[in-house]
Structures are given as structure tokens and as C-alpha cells.
Amino acid sequence: MKKYISSFLLILFAGAAQAQLAERPESPQAAFPVLRINAGTYVVGSDNLHLVLYNNSFTNNGNYTDSTGTFVIKGLVNQAGTGSTLVKDMLINTSSTLNLSTSIKTIGTISNNGTFNPGASSVEYGADGDQNIAAGTYTTLITSGSGNKTLTGNTNITSTLGLNGNVKLITGNNLITLKGTTSTITGAAYGVASSSWIVTGDGGTSPSSTGLGGLVIENIGTTGRTTAITFPVGPTPSLYNPVQFTNTGTTDNFTVTVNNQPVPGATVSSSVNSTWLISEATPGGTDAIIGTQWVASQENSLFTRNNSLVAHSDGTSINYSNSVTNAAAGSGPYTLSGAGFTSFSPFGVINGAVVLPVKLTNFTLQQRSDNVILSWQTAQEFGSGNYIVQRSTNGINYVNIGSISAIAYSNDIHNYSFTDIAPANGNNYYRLQINDLNGRSTYSDIQTARVTPNVSFTIKENPATNGKVQVLVKSSDLFILQSLDGKILFKGRLNTGLNTININTISGGLYLLKSGNQTKKILVQ
Structure with missing residues (x-):
């Protein structure tokens, strides 16, 4: 049986077909000290209804759906039951708390000005458009529909992160963490294309918009997660560059962020435009296999897939010590793995060390x-x-x-x-x-x-620019500035200390500054 709430105050649903309604025409708002929706009851909000729960025990064993209104929390509200709840917006007021123990789906915005405890429930952000994800610790967090779902703060997952639909989860500068040893991510995999992934950036495509925040997965190693673990990340909403990570060493927590630039130290023309920034919580003891993935549009002009390697950079140059050249796998997207990594910094995909003729x-x-x-x-x-x-x-x-x-x-x-x-x-x-x-x-x-500088005089800036030469003189003496063919351009005494010779009328080139038996060359630009 369906019950519709519109410009009424609902006091209590005591049974599947029982309801007490009080008309309240001046405001499309329903407020409850206690609300129970029993099994078999289907409640539909309409006319932009504001459902206000205050110091409330909300038990939903049926179905509550309101795709236009706002779910307002005042005081302490505990949600329980076995039913499903769909709301457009949710507002948790200041000094208010919402404790969830059953599933809820929002297609709008959760505005958390108080305390939001998802508890053991499943929380789904399912709009066909952009949404913000309230920070907190979720048992199960699901993204569905389409658009960008953006973290508003650091977020933890204790059971499942579901990446469904055509959704990009935007980290910004925040971290999303899989806690424990059994939490998982569903909906995106390694070695294949995907329609949903975690964007480690702010959703833009410029270099400064990528490589931000990151995905943390805890307890990868011999006493925790022992199999290959996928980090389903990408630098932008249009590029999916996941990492497959295996650690046969000491168990640790690992963070992966990816940007859309070649790895530092690589020859740009023979590299892939993607750098994976991988870090461990406690350095040492790790023995990692790192698998990377990219698409053809990220390959630079001279990159060849049949002579490539996973390269470890120190931030300025490539360390080839444990890199093995191999052929990339796949027909698009492409994958390549490297093994034996025991320390962490930027990683990338490049061609083997260039040996020029x-x-x-x-x-x-x-x-x-x-x-x-x-x-x-x-x-x-x-x-x-x-x-x-x-x-x-x-x-x-x-x-x-x-x-x-x-x-x-x-x-x-x-x-x-x-x-x-x-x-x-x-x-x-x-x-x-x-x-x-x-x-x-x-x-x-x-x-x-x-x-070793000659202590008689020193040219402070060489090449000389801005129409002047600055000369630091140890002892006052006669100075001559001349061209290479002997033409004198300046002749005069410079005093002890810093002196300036005006060269505004001198064209660019090489000149000589002489004093006593000392001659210095000056390059004028």
C-alpha cells in the first residue's frame, strides 16, 4: 500500500495500512518525534516536502522515497529497520546526530553540520549528476548514476566501496582509505577499461589538477592482503590508470596517486604521460610487484610498447637497477609490470635505457x-x-x-x-x-x-643584462672596458666596493674588462 505525504503532519505509521495524518497547509513539512514505517508500506513524499526528524527513533521496514524534498535531522536521530530510504537532500543540523543502521540513497546533497554516522548501513550517492560525498567512516559506500562524486574530507571504508554506473569519485586533496584486511572495491578492475574509477585530482586536466589526494589500502603484505590488489585510480575523469600491487614483504599501508605527466627523469618522447606516486606508511621491508595500465593516447611520439619497462624515479632521474625491459600486454588498454621494488617514489612507464649510436x-x-x-x-x-x-x-x-x-x-x-x-x-x-x-x-x-676567483675585482653578474655591469673592486684602480678588436668603450677609475658601468649603448657580445694585469671576459646580452 502506498501512502503519500504532502502538506500533512504524519504522527505515526503503526501498521502496513494504518496512518494518522494531521493537515498542515501553511508549510510542506512533516515533523516527527517517532516515525515507524512497517513492512508492506510504501511512503512517497511529494511537493518538495521537508521531512523533519527530531530526537527521533526512525524505523523503516518498508520503503520511503522522496526525490524532491529534504530529510532534516534535528537532535539525536537513530535510523533502524530493514527497509530502504531514498531522499533527494539530507540536512543534519548543528549539534545534531544521525546514526544509520539501514541503507539510504541520496540523489542530492548531504549537508552535514553535525555528526553523520553511517554505521553498518549502506549509503549510496546515486544522482545522474555531480554530488558531494560527506566525509566520515562508511561500512559500505556506493556511487552510482553518473557525474562526479567529490569527497569533502578524508573518508574511510570498512567493508565495500562500490564504483557503479558512469561515475568518477573525485578525491581533491583528500584521502579515501580501505581499512582493515577485508574491505574491497567493486566495479573497476585492472587490465580492462572502466566507466567508473577514483580520480586523484580535482577533476581538471592541467598538471596542477592531477596527482592530488589518493587511495590508501591498508595491510598489504604477508600477514594481511597477500594477493594482487587493484588501486582503481586515474588522473582525470577521462583517463583510467590503475595500479595492481603485490607485496611479498612486510605488511604495510600503501597510498597511490597518479598524475598525467611523464615520470621525472624520463626522456619525454619515449615515455607514457602518467606518473604513479606510490608511498608506504613505514619505509622498509617491502618487496613489491607493480603493474601499471595506460591507453594509446598517453604514449609520446617515440614510445614503443615492445621495449618498455616500469621505471622507478628518485624525483629527478631514473633508477634502472631493477628494471627489466619487456613488451606491454593488451590491445588497449595496455599493461606492464615490474618486480623487486623495495623503496618508493614516482613510477612511470618508459622505453629501455637509450643507447645512442x-x-x-x-x-x-x-x-x-x-x-x-x-x-x-x-x-x-x-x-x-x-x-x-x-x-x-x-x-x-x-x-x-x-x-x-x-x-x-x-x-x-x-x-x-x-x-x-x-x-x-x-x-x-x-x-x-x-x-x-x-x-x-x-x-x-x-x-x-x-x-678560484681573482681577488682584484669580481664581475657580479655575467652575462651582463639590463644595460649595466656590476663590478666589485677590492682596491680602487683604473679600469678599461673594450671590445675584442681593441675599441675602448669605457675608461675610468672604479672605487673600492661595488661599482656600476653603464653599457646601454653596447650591443650584445663578448667584451674585455681590464685592470692592472688582470683581464676578465664579459658576455653582454
Whole structure:
């Protein structure tokens, strides 16, 4: 039997066909100190009804459906029974508490200004459109319908997370955690396409919108979850990049977040645009197999699936020590696994270490007063493009300081050189980025030169920009600025301390600054 509530105050449902109704025409609101819906009773709210429960015991053994109104909680409300409840919106007022022990589905918004305890119930967010998910601990959380379902805070699952319909669960900066050892995720799998997954981001596609929040799964390892565990994640609502994770080592909690960028340190053209950020709660003791998944649209121009590997990055470069090249599986989406990972940081999919057809037989440095000469020799080149000379002052962050064209094809010995006319004071680290004609790159070994400054005078910024040269002088003296062909552009005495020479009228190029028996080169830009 169906009962309709519209502009009435329902006092009590005492039986399947029994109801006491009090007319209340001034407001479409029904308020109850006690509400019981017995088996066989089907109650339908209409006309945007507000069903108000205050300090109430709400027992639903039948069916309550209201797709237009609001379920309002005032005070302490305990929901029990074996029936089903569908509401559009739910409002939990300030200092109010809703304790659930039976299933409820919302197709609107749960506004939690008090305390929301899902308890052992099943809570379903099932609108055909976007919804916000109230933060808390759920026994069973189900997403269905369509659109984005966005976490409003950190959320825990103790039994089941159901990813149904065409739904993307958006984490934002929040974490969603599978607690214990038996909680599961249904509706999305590894090795296949999916229509629903967890988006570790804010739902956008820019790099800053991905790789946020994450999925945490507890107790993966020999004393917990011992089988392969799927993290059904993706960086955006249109890209599904799950991880399959197996740990044969010490049991730990693991977090996976994914973005839509190549793994740091990879050659972009031969990599996949996806980085999996995997971390463990307690470092050490893990022995992991990591499976990755991607689609063809994420592959860069020179990436080849039959020569690929799961790459472990330290955040700046690739560690190839336990990486094995293999062929990706599948016909779209594609999967690839790597084994023996014992520490965690960014992971990605790239081609095997690039071995360019250049045989570099020698790479040396020669320091001459205020410059450093780099020399290198090749015995064979086949398809070499150019050499980019890079310098660093800390051995970590490098900048390009010059480029030399390569011979391209040769079996003869070829010598190359480059002069750094403005090395930094102290240690200078040099390396060659060797590029082939197909855009692939690799690097030479690193060579180091230490430059000791001449204490007579120091050029503060070299190259010089903004129309001025700043010179730090130890002792006042006569200074001459001239071009390489001897034309004097400035002549005058500079005082002890910091001096500025105006070079607004000088065109870009290399110049000489002289004082006494000391000469320094200045590059004007």
C-alpha cells in the first residue's frame, strides 16, 4: 500500500495500512518525534516536502522515497529497520546526530553540520549528476548514476566501496582509505577499461589538477592482503590508470596517486604521460610487484610498447637497477609490470635505457684562468644530432650553456670542444646531453672544475643584462672596458666596493674588462 505525504503532519505509521495524518497547509513539512514505517508500506513524499526528524527513533521496514524534498535531522536521530530510504537532500543540523543502521540513497546533497554516522548501513550517492560525498567512516559506500562524486574530507571504508554506473569519485586533496584486511572495491578492475574509477585530482586536466589526494589500502603484505590488489585510480575523469600491487614483504599501508605527466627523469618522447606516486606508511621491508595500465593516447611520439619497462624515479632521474625491459600486454588498454621494488617514489612507464649510436671515447676539462675548456672525442657516430653542454653549481640542477652540432654519421675519430667563458666561482659540474636525429637523448659522465676567483675585482653578474655591469673592486684602480678588436668603450677609475658601468649603448657580445694585469671576459646580452 502506498501512502503519500504532502502538506500533512504524519504522527505515526503503526501498521502496513494504518496512518494518522494531521493537515498542515501553511508549510510542506512533516515533523516527527517517532516515525515507524512497517513492512508492506510504501511512503512517497511529494511537493518538495521537508521531512523533519527530531530526537527521533526512525524505523523503516518498508520503503520511503522522496526525490524532491529534504530529510532534516534535528537532535539525536537513530535510523533502524530493514527497509530502504531514498531522499533527494539530507540536512543534519548543528549539534545534531544521525546514526544509520539501514541503507539510504541520496540523489542530492548531504549537508552535514553535525555528526553523520553511517554505521553498518549502506549509503549510496546515486544522482545522474555531480554530488558531494560527506566525509566520515562508511561500512559500505556506493556511487552510482553518473557525474562526479567529490569527497569533502578524508573518508574511510570498512567493508565495500562500490564504483557503479558512469561515475568518477573525485578525491581533491583528500584521502579515501580501505581499512582493515577485508574491505574491497567493486566495479573497476585492472587490465580492462572502466566507466567508473577514483580520480586523484580535482577533476581538471592541467598538471596542477592531477596527482592530488589518493587511495590508501591498508595491510598489504604477508600477514594481511597477500594477493594482487587493484588501486582503481586515474588522473582525470577521462583517463583510467590503475595500479595492481603485490607485496611479498612486510605488511604495510600503501597510498597511490597518479598524475598525467611523464615520470621525472624520463626522456619525454619515449615515455607514457602518467606518473604513479606510490608511498608506504613505514619505509622498509617491502618487496613489491607493480603493474601499471595506460591507453594509446598517453604514449609520446617515440614510445614503443615492445621495449618498455616500469621505471622507478628518485624525483629527478631514473633508477634502472631493477628494471627489466619487456613488451606491454593488451590491445588497449595496455599493461606492464615490474618486480623487486623495495623503496618508493614516482613510477612511470618508459622505453629501455637509450643507447645512442655515439661512442664517446674521451671527455676532459682544462681550466685556463677565468674560463674552462671542455673537450671530447668520439670514435663512431651513427645518427648523432648535437651535443648540449650543461653546467651545474651543485651537481643536481643543470642549465644549458651551449650547443655543438654533431657529425651525424662517421666511423672516424672526431674531436669537439667548447669554452665556458663565464664559469661560476667554486665548483662547476659539466655534462654533455647527447641527442640523436630522432630526438632521443642520453648523458655523458660528469666532469668537475673548481674556479678560484681573482681577488682584484669580481664581475657580479655575467652575462651582463639590463644595460649595466656590476663590478666589485677590492682596491680602487683604473679600469678599461673594450671590445675584442681593441675599441675602448669605457675608461675610468672604479672605487673600492661595488661599482656600476653603464653599457646601454653596447650591443650584445663578448667584451674585455681590464685592470692592472688582470683581464676578465664579459658576455653582454
